[in-house]
Amino acid sequence: MSAVSLTSIVKKFGGFTAVHRMNMEIPDGSFVTLLGPSGCGKTTTLRMIAGLIDPTEGDITIKGQRINDVPIHKRNLGLVFQNYALFPHKTIAENVAFGLKYRNLSRADAEQKVKDALELVQLPDVGGRYPKQLSGGQQQRIALARAIVIEPDVLLLDEPLSALDANLREDMRVELKRIQHRIGITTVFVTHDQSEALAMSDQVVVMSNGRVEQVGTPEEVYNTPASEFVSRFLGISNILAATCRNIDGSGLELELPAFGRITVPKERAPNVGSTGPAQLVIRAEKLLLTEKSAPADERVAMDGVVEAVDYQGQAARYFVRIGDHHLQVLNMIDQYPFQEGAEVSVRFRPRDCAALPGATA
DSSP states (O other): OEEEEEEEEEEEETTEEEEEEEEEEEETTOEEEEEOSTTSSHHHHHHHHHTSSOOSEEEEEETTEEOTTSOGGGSOEEEEOTTOOOOTTSOHHHHHHGGGGGTTOOHHHHHHHHHHHHHHTTOTTOTTSOGGGSOHHHHHHHHHHHHHTTOOSEEEEESTTTTSOHHHHHHHHHHHHHHHHHHTOEEEEEESOHHHHHHHOSEEEEEETTEEEEEEOHHHHHHSOSSHHHHHHSSOEEEEEEEEEEEETTEEEEEETTTEEEEEOGGGOTTOOSSEEEEEEEEGGGOEEEETTOOOOSSEEEEEEEEEEEEOSSEEEEEEEETTEEEEEEEEOSSOOOOTTOEEEEEEOGGGOEEEEOOOO
């Protein structure tokens, strides 16, 4: 069953179309992330589900009920925003209880729900404090407690981690996923951060220019991108022009200058349906850099030269030239990275590659 369904949704602001004919099904109990760069339409989509703005065309249903004309306060949704939107003059307990005062609960029942919500976010003893007395991470948890205390049908999260520092953001994404798993609430999460989307989601909806580029599990959108945009937006990809020479049960045979012929598994090229122009996609971390004289293995190997090194501590990103090709290689390092100017061997396994249709003019 779909908890949220969007059918032919269009949103226009004057002559500008922010969302183009969007169709999406969000399964009950799932954690779905709308991922894309600024201006891609992800927050506009979330705000339409919330009832903060109306769609220009199309239907939105929650739990099977069309809610286009249902006001926000009657949609039974939990909302967490980027700035938390806590009331500074109210205690934490009063903030969390805010949505309960319209629910015809006894005072004792409301207090118990607030207590349970604070325990769920692992802040059971802060009810008497005020928001300014809490850290950013604690305020984020309180905003989440306030959203879930009303037992909403859907939890909507609009970049709630973006105001936190990097280490705390990583901790909080684990905490958010833990809470979502525990209560089983359908969650729609908006972010431009690919690592958040891949780490937290059951399903990722990649958006660009108001359109859905791909929907799939984190593994599907990362390992088998449906478009050049998805392959470039998620991770570091090397995308090389190729020619598809043959398609059969074993896969697609691609030919590339300086690389020769490479067979890509068919499941890693679902959108390539015929021979002709194609593109080979190799993730930077799937390339292995070795000494030029290292023994051969089952990988495809090519000689190249390191042009630049981006040292990252445990790993290094290398910019390597192979003939007329310029590749990015991301490898873990034991002690010291290869140096600029080093002659190296770049190796990869064809099964780790993906293929896309050839670039259009």
